[in-house]
Amino acid sequence: MINIKDKTGCCGCSACFNICPKNAIIMKPDNEGFLYPDIQEELCVNCGLCEKVCPIQNPMQEIQKEQTAYLFQNSNDRVREESTSGGAFTAIGEYVLNRGGVVVGAAYDEEFRIIHSIAESTFELRKFRNSKYAQSNMQDIYRQIRKLLDSGRFVCFSGTPCQVEGLLSFLRKKYDNLLCVDIVCHAVPSPKLWEKYLQYQSSKVKDATNILFRDKKPYGYKYSSMSIYKGNDVIYRNGVESDKMLRAFFSEIADRPSCYDCKFKKRYRESDITIWDCFEVYRFSQKLDDDKGTTRVLIHSESGRKVMDEVLKDNISLQVSADALCVGVKEMVFSVKKNPKRDAFFADMDKLETTEFFNKYFPDDGIMYLKKTARRILIITGLYSFAKKLKQKMKRR
Ligand SMILES: Cc1cc2nc3c(=O)[nH]c(=O)nc-3n(C[C@H](O)[C@H](O)[C@H](O)COP(=O)(O)OP(=O)(O)OC[C@H]3O[C@@H](n4cnc5c(N)ncnc54)[C@H](O)[C@@H]3O)c2cc1C
Ligand code: SF4
Ligand code: SF4
Ligand code: SF4
Structure with missing residues (x-):
C-alpha cells in the first residue's frame, strides 16, 4: 500500500x-x-x-519531442475578457463539445470551493474560465473520466501538470479519445487558505455569483485584479499588491509542500497541449499587443496538433518557434522557493482571528498604498505597459 x-x-x-x-x-x-x-x-x-x-513514485521520463507553438487570442471578445489570458482553453473546449465530447476542469461549487468537474455544454464551459489560485479537489473525477472514455466519449481533461500525470498513471492505457491540456503552473496554495479568505470576504461572498482571480476589468490584462461579482455588478475589486489572496499566492507562503520540489515542471510534457500567459506579446508582434490577453500554446503531440489546426481556423493566432515561446519561462521548469514565514503563517492561520491573521501577513500599510498609487498613476498616464516591459527586459538579462 x-x-x-x-x-x-x-x-x-x-x-x-x-x-x-x-x-x-x-x-x-x-x-x-x-x-x-x-x-x-x-x-x-x-x-x-x-x-x-502514483505519479511521484513512478515518474514519467521527460522525452524530447517535436513541438509546435502559437500565440493565441480568442476571436470572441467576451470569452477573451472572461479568460485568464487569451481564452485558448475555451476554444479547445468548444472544439471538443462540438464533436459530442465532454470537458473536465477546475470550477467552483455552490460554496466557491474549487473542485474538478465535467462540462457537457458550451454554457457550462464558462465555469472553467479564469485561473483559480488554490488546489482543486479531484474527488472521483479520474473514475468518471475512465467511464466516459470506455464508453467512447471524447474527453478533454485540463489541470495542473501533476493532475494530468496523475490521470495518465491512473488510466494505465492509452486512449485515442483523450486530450490532455495542462498549464504552466507556478504552484497551488492551500484550500484552507482559500476558505479563510472566503470567510474574510464573507459579507461580499454571501451575495456573490462569481469570483475572478484575474479580472482584466478595468485596467487590462497586464494589471488584472481579484474581483467579486454579483451579477454584472462588481462588489469587490483589488489588485495584486492589495488583495490578500493574490498577495499570498505571489509570496509563495502557502503552497503545497510538493510544489517547492515539483516533479512535473518540464518543457516536454505528457499532456497534448500546454497553455500559459504571454505578457510579453510585444516580443513577437506589436499588432497582437492590445492588453486584452494572449495565451501561449505549446503542442506536444499529433492529436494536439490536429485539434489546434481546427481551433486556430476560427481565432487569431501567430505561429512562433517553440524555443522562442519557452525562453525565459522559469515557472515552466523551476519550482518556487518556500517563503521562510510559511510555518508561522500556517500556525497563525489556526490561532488568529481571520482579519487579524490577514492583516499580520499582508498589512494595508504605507508600502502597499505606495505601490497601489504608483501602479494607478502609471496606468492613468499610459506608462504602465512601458514600465512593465522595462521590468521584464531587465529580468531577462
Ligand atoms: C494554479 C495556477 C498557476 C498558474 N501559474 C502560471 C504561471 O506561473 N505562469 C503562467 O504563465 N501561467 C500560469 N497559469 C496559467 C494561466 O493562469 C492560464 O491558465 C493560462 O494562461 C490559460 O489561460 P486561458 O485564457 O487560455 O484559459 P482560462 O479560461 O483562463 O483557463 C483556465 C484553465 O485553467 C484550469 N484551472 C483553473 N484553475 C485551476 C486550478 N486551481 N487547478 C487546476 N486547473 C485550473 C481550468 O480547468 C482551465 O483549463 C497558472 C494557472 C493556475 C490555475
Ligand atoms: S489500492 Fe487499496 S487495496 Fe490496494 S494496496 Fe492500495 S489501499 Fe490497499
Ligand atoms: S495523491 Fe497522488 S501523489 Fe499522493 S500518494 Fe496518491 S497517487 Fe501519489
Ligand atoms: S507546482 Fe507542481 S506539484 Fe505543485 S500543483 Fe503545480 S504541477 Fe503540481
Whole structure:
C-alpha cells in the first residue's frame, strides 16, 4: 500500500484514491488543509495498485519531442475578457463539445470551493474560465473520466501538470479519445487558505455569483485584479499588491509542500497541449499587443496538433518557434522557493482571528498604498505597459 515518506512526496492528485478497488483510501486534509491519502488498513488487500499509479513514485521520463507553438487570442471578445489570458482553453473546449465530447476542469461549487468537474455544454464551459489560485479537489473525477472514455466519449481533461500525470498513471492505457491540456503552473496554495479568505470576504461572498482571480476589468490584462461579482455588478475589486489572496499566492507562503520540489515542471510534457500567459506579446508582434490577453500554446503531440489546426481556423493566432515561446519561462521548469514565514503563517492561520491573521501577513500599510498609487498613476498616464516591459527586459538579462 502507498506510503508517503514526507509531504513533498504527494502532490494530492488522488490517483491512489481513485484506483483502490476496495475503497480503502480516504483523501484527508492535513493541518494545512491539503489532501493526503489515508489508508483504512482493515479494508486494504495489499493489491499494490495505489503505489503503481502514483505519479511521484513512478515518474514519467521527460522525452524530447517535436513541438509546435502559437500565440493565441480568442476571436470572441467576451470569452477573451472572461479568460485568464487569451481564452485558448475555451476554444479547445468548444472544439471538443462540438464533436459530442465532454470537458473536465477546475470550477467552483455552490460554496466557491474549487473542485474538478465535467462540462457537457458550451454554457457550462464558462465555469472553467479564469485561473483559480488554490488546489482543486479531484474527488472521483479520474473514475468518471475512465467511464466516459470506455464508453467512447471524447474527453478533454485540463489541470495542473501533476493532475494530468496523475490521470495518465491512473488510466494505465492509452486512449485515442483523450486530450490532455495542462498549464504552466507556478504552484497551488492551500484550500484552507482559500476558505479563510472566503470567510474574510464573507459579507461580499454571501451575495456573490462569481469570483475572478484575474479580472482584466478595468485596467487590462497586464494589471488584472481579484474581483467579486454579483451579477454584472462588481462588489469587490483589488489588485495584486492589495488583495490578500493574490498577495499570498505571489509570496509563495502557502503552497503545497510538493510544489517547492515539483516533479512535473518540464518543457516536454505528457499532456497534448500546454497553455500559459504571454505578457510579453510585444516580443513577437506589436499588432497582437492590445492588453486584452494572449495565451501561449505549446503542442506536444499529433492529436494536439490536429485539434489546434481546427481551433486556430476560427481565432487569431501567430505561429512562433517553440524555443522562442519557452525562453525565459522559469515557472515552466523551476519550482518556487518556500517563503521562510510559511510555518508561522500556517500556525497563525489556526490561532488568529481571520482579519487579524490577514492583516499580520499582508498589512494595508504605507508600502502597499505606495505601490497601489504608483501602479494607478502609471496606468492613468499610459506608462504602465512601458514600465512593465522595462521590468521584464531587465529580468531577462
Ligand atoms: C494554479 C495556477 C498557476 C498558474 N501559474 C502560471 C504561471 O506561473 N505562469 C503562467 O504563465 N501561467 C500560469 N497559469 C496559467 C494561466 O493562469 C492560464 O491558465 C493560462 O494562461 C490559460 O489561460 P486561458 O485564457 O487560455 O484559459 P482560462 O479560461 O483562463 O483557463 C483556465 C484553465 O485553467 C484550469 N484551472 C483553473 N484553475 C485551476 C486550478 N486551481 N487547478 C487546476 N486547473 C485550473 C481550468 O480547468 C482551465 O483549463 C497558472 C494557472 C493556475 C490555475
Ligand atoms: S494496496 Fe490496494 S487495496 Fe490497499 S489501499 Fe492500495 S489500492 Fe487499496
Ligand atoms: S501523489 Fe497522488 S497517487 Fe501519489 S500518494 Fe499522493 S495523491 Fe496518491
Ligand atoms: S507546482 Fe507542481 S506539484 Fe505543485 S500543483 Fe503545480 S504541477 Fe503540481
